[in-house]
Amino acid sequence: VIYRLRADACVYGESSLFVIFLEPCRLRQACDRSRCGLDHTSLQTYRSPGLYHLLRLAMIVHGVDIPAYHGWMSCVHSEEDLARTAAAFEGALGMLLEAGLVGQADPPRIPAGTAG
Numbered sequence: 001v002i003y004r005l006r007a008d009a010c011v012y013g014e015s016s017l018f019v020i021f022l023e024p025c026r027l028r029q030a031c032d033r034s035r036c037g038l039d040h041t042s043l044q045t046y047r048s049p050g051l052y053h054l055l056r057l058a059m060i061v062h063g064v065d066i067p068a069y070h071g072w073m074s075c076v077h078s079e080e081d082l083a084r085t086a087a088a089f090e091g092a093l094g095m096l097l098e099a100g101l102v103g104q105a106d107p108p109r110i111p112a113g114t115a116g
Contacts, residue, residue: 001090008103009093019070022051022102051101058092 002009010021052068059066064085073082096102 008105062088062091064088
């Protein structure tokens with residue numbers, strides 16, 4: 001979704017928890033979106049906390065309620081749940097982009113065979 005919309009945003013995580021990062025990224029040009037190279041402090045310093053609240057509200061408008069900065073996936077979530085969440089995220093992020101609240105970014109360098 002982020003790649004398709006060319007948003008200057010990132011979602012990352014290596015477990016059932018995923019974190020949403022909507023801040024401009026200083027590493028964006030070198031990023032292959034396989035693993036974030038920012039340090040822990042940079043990733044958890046939100047310069048625009050209101051933006052994350054707006055993302056949550058936009059997600060609710062699209063039928064999905066998640067916390068403002070992160071979410072969870074688990075074995076109780078069905079494929080339909082995941083598809084509905086991805087569609088809501090696409091709609092919500094699209095709203096923020098259209099309003100000029102999230103920046104546009106050049107597509108990331110994604111190694112061959114890793115993009116779905």
